[in-house]
Amino acid sequence: MIVYKATNNDMTCTMGQGTFQYQLGVPATAEKSKCGDTGLHACEYVLDCIGYYSLGRGNRFFKAAAVGDIAEDGTNTRIACTRLTLKKELDNRDIAREAMLYMLHHPQRNGWQKSGHMLCVAEQTADIKIPDGIAIARGSSPRVSGCIGAHLGLIAEQNGKIVAAKLFDVDGKNILPGIWYTLDTLAEAERRQQA
Known part of the structure; x- marks a missing residue:
């Protein structure tokens, strides 16, 4: 599943009660996934990431691949998964393009x-x-x-x-x-x- 992940400037994110370090192209893994609780979190709509990490404040955004056990909870397009690989870093123009593509592919959402x-x-x-x-x-x-x-x-x-x-x-x-x-x-x- 193609998803989007936002991180702090150093590619870290809060994970449960700790901090997780991501690396571009290196799969990250978790034992189980439950949205808002455990697993590796990302969003299907890139702009849903903005609710967690805003634009222009040193945060970084990535196109990613989510596999394994994928959980959803109906909070926007947020998912949690057991394996997440950051594939490509996005600049703001890329983010705009990906947001528009999401709307084109899901016009009724x-x-x-x-x-x-x-x-x-x-x-x-x-x-x-x-x-x-x-x-x-x-x-x-x-x-x-x-x-x-x-x-x-x-x-x-x-x-x-x-x-x-x-x-x-x-x-x-x-x-x-x-x-x-x-x-x-x-x-x-x-x-x-x-x-």
Whole structure:
């Protein structure tokens, strides 16, 4: 099962009554798994990790593989497992992409809206004013804005089905800070860039 794991800057996490040290590419193991109690914890939706480790505060985020005994408890998409391997470290743009892919693959699931330090994922309108921050707007007429260095996403849906999605960055040349982008205005900006 593909999941996401967040850690402290030194790749440690609290585990039960102690601390566990992760290593990239090295499988971590636990004897048993029970969400919130024992095992190695991760989330199916990368942005659910933000509730445990926020963006931009030295925390690190990884795409991982969970195997063995996998337990769920209905707390967001959190799981506990008996074997977890951190496969790839994610930067904030990667996190935005993985969040959008989750929504594309699971359009009917609730809990996709998130906000926090460096993060705004909301229905219809999202805005971020922190460089390297993430703003994703999802809805029938989504619009998004951000500062230079922000990662922006638009997800359009009709009748409960996602019909278009686009991830882009505010570079200050082609995509400008403080401008509200829709899929149409983004397409126009991309046409101007190619001309």
